[in-house]
Amino acid sequence: MSQKFPKDFGVHDILDLILCDVDYLITCSNDLAIIQNGAVAILKGRIYDLGDSEEIKARYRARETLSLKGYILMPGLINAHVHAPMSLFRGLADDLPLEVWLSEVIFPTESKWVKKETVYLGSLLSFCEMILSGVTCFCDGYFFEEEVVRAAVEVGIRGIAGQGILDFPTPDAPSSDRMFERAERFLSSTHSEMVRPSLFCHALYTCSAATVKRTKELCQAYGALFQIHLAETEWERSKVLELTGKSPVEFLEDLALLDENTLCVHGVWLSDEDLNILNDRGTGLVHCLESNLKLASGVANLPLWLERGLKVGIGTDGPASNNNLDVLGEMGMVAKLHKGFRRDPTLCSAWEVLKLGTILGARAIGLGEEIGSLEVGKRADCIALSISEPHAIPLYNPISHIVYSAKASDVKYVWIDGKPIVRDGRLVSLNLEEMLKEARRISQEIGKRRESV
Ligand SMILES: [Zn+2]
Numbered sequence: 001m002s003q004k005f006p007k008d009f010g011v012h013d014i015l016d017l018i019l020c021d022v023d024y025l026i027t028c029s030n031d032l033a034i035i036q037n038g039a040v041a042i043l044k045g046r047i048y049d050l051g052d053s054e055e056i057k058a059r060y061r062a063r064e065t066l067s068l069k070g071y072i073l074m075p076g077l078i079n080a081h082v083h084a085p086m087s088l089f090r091g092l093a094d095d096l097p098l099e100v101w102l103s104e105v106i107f108p109t110e111s112k113w114v115k116k117e118t119v120y121l122g123s124l125l126s127f128c129e130m131i132l133s134g135v136t137c138f139c140d141g142y143f144f145e146e147e148v149v150r151a152a153v154e155v156g157i158r159g160i161a162g163q164g165i166l167d168f169p170t171p172d173a174p175s176s177d178r179m180f181e182r183a184e185r186f187l188s189s190t191h192s193e194m195v196r197p198s199l200f201c202h203a204l205y206t207c208s209a210a211t212v213k214r215t216k217e218l219c220q221a222y223g224a225l226f227q228i229h230l231a232e233t234e235w236e237r238s239k240v241l242e243l244t245g246k247s248p249v250e251f252l253e254d255l256a257l258l259d260e261n262t263l264c265v266h267g268v269w270l271s272d273e274d275l276n277i278l279n280d281r282g283t284g285l286v287h288c289l290e291s292n293l294k295l296a297s298g299v300a301n302l303p304l305w306l307e308r309g310l311k312v313g314i315g316t317d318g319p320a321s322n323n324n325l326d327v328l329g330e331m332g333m334v335a336k337l338h339k340g341f342r343r344d345p346t347l348c349s350a351w352e353v354l355k356l357g358t359i360l361g362a363r364a365i366g367l368g369e370e371i372g373s374l375e376v377g378k379r380a381d382c383i384a385l386s387i388s389e390p391h392a393i394p395l396y397n398p399i400s401h402i403v404y405s406a407k408a409s410d411v412k413y414v415w416i417d418g419k420p421i422v423r424d425g426r427l428v429s430l431n432l433e434e435m436l437k438e439a440r441r442i443s444q445e446i447g448k449r450r451e452s453v
Contacts, residue, residue, distance in 0.1 A: 014061055014062060014063060015041050015042060015043045015048055015060050015061070015062040015063070016042050016043050016044065016062060016063055016064070016418060017041075017042040017062055017063065017064050017065075017066070017380075017415075017418060018039060018040070018041050018042070018056060018057065018060060018062040018064070018065045018066070019039060019040045019042070019066055019068055019073060019382070019384070019415075020039035020053045020056060020057055020065060020066070020067055020068065021037065021039070021053050021067040021068055021069045022035075022037070022038045022039060022040075022053065022068045022069075022071055022072070022073040022384075023036065023037070023068075023069065023070060023071060023072065023387060023398075024036060024038070024072045024073070024387075024398040025038025025039070025040065025050065025072075025073050025074075025374070026072060026073070026074040026075075026354075026374075026398060026399070026402070027050070027074075027075075027373055027374040027375065028074060028075045028354065028355060028358040028359045028372065028373040028374065029359070029373045029374070029375050030359075032351060032399075034398060034399070035050070035051065035052065037052065037053045037054070038050065038051065038052065038053055038073065039051065039052070039053040039055075039056035039057065040056075040073065040374060040380070040382065041056055041059075041060050041062065042062075042380040042415070042418045043418075044418070045379060045380055045417040045418035045419070046377060046378065046379055046380055046418065047374060047375065047376055047377065047378050047379075047380050048060075048376065049376060050374060050375075050376065066413075068384050068413070070386060070387060070388045071384040071385060071386055071387060071412070071413070072384065072385045072387055072398055072401070072402065072406075073374075073382055073383070073384050074358070074374070074382065074383060074385070074402065075136075075358045075359070075371070075372055075373050075374050075381060075382055075383075076134060076135065076136025076137060076358075076371070076381040076382055076383050076414065076415075076416065077133075077134045077135045077136065077137075077327040077328065077331075077357045077358060077361075077383070078135070078136075078137045078138075078139075078313060078314075078327070078357065078358060078361030078362050078365065078367075078371070078372060079130055079135045079137070079138045079139065079314075079315055079316055079325060079327050079361075080139050080263075080284075080286045080313030080314060080315040080361045080364055080365050081139055081141075081227075081263075081265045081286040081288055081313075081315025081316070081317055082126065082130075082138050082139065082140050082315060082316055082317065082318060082319075082325060083140065083141060083142045083317070083318030083319075083320075084122065084123040084126035084127065084138060084140050084142065084148055084151075084318075084319075085114070085118065085119040085120075085122035085123050085126070085142050085143075085144075085147070085148065086122060086126075086142070086318040086319050086320045087122045087123075087125040087126040087129070087319040087325075087439075088113070088118055088121065088122040088125070088439065088442060088443055088446060089106065089109060089110075089113075089122075089318075089319070089320040089446070090319040090320055090323045091320075091323055092105060092109060092320060092446070092447075093105040093106075094294070094323070097295070097296065098232070098233055098295045098296075098297060099233075099235065101295065101321070106320065109446070110143075110171060111171060113446055114142075114143055114144070114171035114172075115144070115171065116144050116147050118442060119142065119143065119144040119145075119147040119148060120144075120147040120148075120150060120151050121151075121435070121438060121439055121442060122439075123140075123147060123148045123151035123152065124151045124154070124155060124430070124435050124439075125435065125436075125439045126138075126319060126325055127151060127152060127155045127157045128155065128427060128430065128432055128435065129319075129324070129325045129326075130157065130325045130327075131155065131156075131157055131414055131416075131421055131422060131427065132408070132411065132414075132422060132425075132427060133325070133326045133327065133328060133329075133408030133409075133411055134327070134328055134383040134385070134408065134411040134414065135157075135325065135327050136157065136158060136371070136381040136382075136383065136414060136416045136421075137157070137158040137159055137362070137365075137367065137371055137381065138152075138157060138158075138159040138160070139159065139160045139162070139198075139225075139227070139263065139286075139313075139315070139365045140159060140160065140161050140162055140200075141162035141164055141198075141200030141202075141227050142162070142164050142200070143163070143164045143170055143171050143172045143173075144171070144172050145161040145162065145163040145164070145186055145190075145197070146186065146189075146190070148161045148195075149161050149190055149192055149195045149197075152192075152194060152195045153192055153194060153195065154429075154430065155421070155427075155429050155430050156194070156416050156417075156419055156421045156429045157194070157416060157421070158194050158195070158371065158379075158381060158416055158417065159194070159195050159196075160195070160196045160197075160198045160225055160365055160366075160367075161190070161195050161196070161197055161198060162197075162198040162199055162200030162225070162227045163182070163183050163186040163187075163197070163198070163199050163200065164200050164202060165179060165180075165183060165199055165200065165201045165202065165207060165211060165215050166179075166201075166202045166206045166207060167206060167207050167208055167211055168206070176211070180214060180215075180218065183199050183215070183218060184218055186199075187199070187218060187219075187221075187222040187224055188222065193417075194416075194417065196224070196225070197222070197224055198219070198224045198225040198226070198227060199215050199218060199219050199224060199225075199226060199227070200227040200228070201215050201226070201227070201228040202228075202229060203228065203229040203230070203232070203236065204228070204230070204236065204240055204248055204251065204252075205236055205239055205240075207228075209251075209255060212228065212252070212255065212257060213255050213257070216255075216257045216262070219261065220261075223261075224261075225261055225262075225263055225365065225366055226257065226261060226262045226263070227262075227263045227265065228252075228262070228263075228264060228265065229265045229266055230248050230249065230252070230264040230265060230266060230267060231247070231248045231249065231264075231266060231267050231268060231269040231270050231274070232265075232266035232268055232269075232292070232297050233268065233269065233295075233297045233298070234269055234297075234298065236248065236269070237269040247270075247271060247273075247274055248269075248274075249264075249270060249271075249273075249274035249277050249278060250273070250274070250277065252264075253277050253281070258277065258278065258281040258283045259281055259282065259283065260281070260282040260283065260284075260311075260366070261366060262281075262283045262284070263283070263284040263285075263286065263364065263365060263366075264278065264283060264284065264285050264286070265285075265286045265288065265315065265317075266286070266288055266292065266297070266300065267285050267286075267287070267300050267305075268292050268297050268298040268299070268300045269298065270300070270301070275304065275305065275308055275310065278310060279308055279309065279310055282311060283311065284311045284312070284313065284363075284364035284365060284366070285305060285310055285311065285312050285313075285364065286312070286313050286314070286315040286364060287300055287302050287305070287312060287313070287314055287315070287334065287356070288314075288315045288316065288317040289302075289314075289330065289333055289334050289337060290316065290317075290322050290330055290333055291315075291316065291317030291318075291321045291322050293337075294321055294322065294323075295321055299337070299338075299341050302334065302338055302348065303338055303342065303344075303347040303348060306348070306352055311360070311363055311364045312356060312360055312361075312364055313356060313360060313361030313362075313363075313364035313365060314327060314330055314331060314334060314356045314357050314361055316330055326408045327357055328357070328402075328406060328407070328408050328411075329407075329408060330357075331353050331354070331356065331357045331402075331403055332403055332404060334348060334353050334356065335348050335349075335350060335353040335403050335404065336404075350397075350399045350400045350402070350403040350404060351399050353403050354399055354402055354403055358372050358373060359372035359373045360372075379417055379418075380415055380417060380418040381415065381416050381417065382414075382415050383411050383413065383414050383415075384411070384412055384413035384414075385402070385406055385410040385411055385412070386410050386412050387401070387410075389410065391405050391406075391407070392405060392406070392410070409425075411425075412424055412425045
């Protein structure tokens with residue numbers, strides 16, 4: 001047993017689970033460890049030990065031992081930015097500019113359809129999609145976030161739930177005063193082991209300086225993550241510059257909002273000076289490439305973020321602007337697009353991108369000490385990808401395979417906090433068919449009402 005294991009665990013004869021005979025165990029720790037014929041031993045939701053499969057099997061006994069011959073075992077993927085309930089609006093309107101898409105489609109639809117039941121159901125739908133494609137942790141921002149927490153706990157996914165804040169009436173807060181009262185109630189009453197509460201200011205063009213400041217103060221009072229969409233479009237950057245004489249990052253810096261507990265999403269339009277500020281403050285940034293491409297917002301300079309060592313994760317953004325929650329697919333796109341866009345095949349290597357989807361993403365959202373890599377003492381959030389399909393053969397380099405060849409459907413097993421959530425490609429924590437039937441029924445109603453408008 002490693003010295004790094006928390007002292008309060010003590011020495012146990014019988015562990016909960018041993019995952020053994022793994023073809024390639026990818027830890028995603030800093031040293032790029034790949035263990036062939038590896039094993040992971042799990043106790044009380046945490047990684048108790050890992051290493052050579054024969055040694056682990058000889059050293060421990062467990063209530064369950066599962067052979068993963070023919071699999072890669074790696075940390076679960078982190079979706080560092082999503083609006084999970086919006087899955088019910090997937091494909092409702094596409095091919096529009098962000099401002100038009102938001103003001104003419106999303107906001108009016110939300111005012112009619114966002115209620116407790118739809119937030120709960122949309123979240124369940126998103127969590128099932130994410131888990132079945134290897135995502136074990138999400139970072140969300142929306143309304144009725146208690147329902148997001150309820151859905152997450154029910155299906156067994158880890159995450160951060162950010163109650164949405166805007167300067168106009170929202171589906172769950174008819175006035176701004178009620179909004180803060182509501183936000184504080186959410187922060188003070190959410191005590192899930194698996195889902196941390198957070199607040200999410202939509203953007204600087206929908207929240208005043210006073211609103212973002214008050215939101216950050218509330219977050220500070222409760223030790224919660226403050227999230228905001230920032231510098232997503234050229235229009236947003238120009239608007240903030242015109243109104244304040246500062247870039248969006250400089251504006252937040254002057255309000256003393258940037259620190260390690262702030263997460264900025266998008267950052268497509270950032271200057272060199274903006275990057276210096278974010279780096280100095282240790283502020284997290286989320287790259288949502290496919291959403292930025294689909295809404296034609298531009299391409300963030302991720303290679304420069306990585307070169308500067310910023311705290312960066314990958315996010316899919318909401319299912320209405322992507323339109324899927326496939327982080328593995330997003331990683332492949334990130335690794336390839338930046339090479340082509342900057343005409344340099346050495347940018348965004350497979351290893352860098354794998355870390356973005358795991359340990360770096362975990363650090364960006366403030367959970368790097370607990371998840372994101374397979375290390376003794378960390379939470380046992382891990383996924384097994386089958387390498388028996390034609391697209392996995394030959395397999396010379398497992399890191400290259402994960403980023404450039406693997407598909408979401410290769411994910412056959414998922415454990416979160418040491419609990420089995422997917423076995424042999426099937427979700428075990430929820431009746432998927434029943435949930436899909438209900439999601440289809442509601443989406444047909446949403447579609448009909450929209451046609452009749
Ligand atoms: Zn977003």
